[in-house]
Amino acid sequence: MNLLPTLDLDRAIFSRRRALKWGLLGIGTALLASTPKIVMAQTRAKTLTFNANDIGILNFALLLEELEAAFYPAALKSGKITNPKERDYLSEIGSHEAAHVAFLRQVLGSNALFQSRDLSLNAAGLNALLTSRDKILNTAVTLEDLGVHAYNGAGPSLTNPTYILAAGSIVSVEGRHSAAVRELAGRPSTEPDRDRLVQDANLAASLNPFKGRAYDELYTPKQVVAAVSSFKILNNPINGMLVA
Numbered sequence: 718m719n720l721l722p723t724l725d726l727d728r729a730i731f732s733r734r735r736a737l738k739w740g741l742l743g744i745g746t747a748l749l750a751s752t753p754k755i756v757m758a759q760t761r762a763k764t765l766t767f768n769a770n771d772i773g774i775l776n777f778a779l780l781l782e783e784l785e786a787a788f789y790p791a792a793l794k795s796g797k798i799t800n801p802k803e804r805d806y807l808s809e810i811g812s813h814e815a816a817h818v819a820f821l822r823q824v825l826g827s828n829a830l831f832q833s834r835d836l837s838l839n840a841a842g843l844n845a846l847l848t849s850r851d852k853i854l855n856t857a858v859t860l861e862d863l864g865v866h867a868y869n870g871a872g873p874s875l876t877n878p879t880y881i882l883a884a885g886s887i888v889s890v891e892g893r894h895s896a897a898v899r900e901l902a903g904r905p906s907t908e909p910d911r912d913r914l915v916q917d918a919n920l921a922a923s924l925n926p927f928k929g930r931a932y933d934e935l936y937t938p939k940q941v942v943a944a945v946s947s948f949k950i951l952n953n954p955i956n957g958m959l960v961a
């Protein structure tokens with residue numbers, strides 16, 4: 718099954734610029750992990766505060782996109798993905814994530830609460846996700862599945878029609894990403910219940926009235942933050958009513 722049939726690497730806009738932004742180009746990630754500057758960054762990372770309103774929600778989506786957009790260049794740079802088809806997929810998906818970041822920043826305009834340079838990656842945490850081809854692909858599966866749950870969960874709270882359109886136009890792409898990386902990883906193309914980071918007992922009932930009749934349950938921002946934190950790739954503290 719080929720879910721991304723028209724790979725065109727000329728359209729990949731992310732690689733060098735984003736890798737530079739995150740300090741990943743030309744420096745092995747293992748070296749990054751031992752660089753004192755990274756430790757310094759852990760104590761100075763800007764706190765990200767998300768209020769429980771449209772602006773908070775869309776900025777939270779932006780954060781997820783930033784993490785996805787950082788992950789794929791690092792995955793390609795790791796040297797663990799050698800199959801050309803897999804590299805093409807990850808490259809293409811990475812270009813989508815960079816486009817999502819740019820798009821959300823355009824939609825938010827002056828309401829963007831942080832710049833990309835304000836985000837501080839935890840190099841050790843990132844390295845731990847890049848130790849093998851399987852680890853990378855399975856991390857990608859988790860990230861993409863989480864993106865779908867997060868956008869779906871945020872949707873009912875959005876009131877600004879432009880923001881709703883923006884989020885809706887992205888979530889369907891995240892669903893395709895999920896299916897694509899699941900295919901690469903040899904896993905079911907839709908997420909089985911057993912793969913979910915949030916199990917039935919902890920799903921918000923108000924967000925999930927259709928449980929058992931549809932895939933892609935809705936997660937609250939708080940649940941998404943907990944999942945993101947489990948990756949240990951972001952040094953920035955996260956707070957605010959949206960995730961309280």
Ligand SMILES: [Fe+2]
Pocket residue numbers: 782785813814817864887891
């Ligand atoms: Fe994305």
Ligand SMILES: [Fe+2]
Pocket residue numbers: 785810814861864890891894
């Ligand atoms: Fe994605």
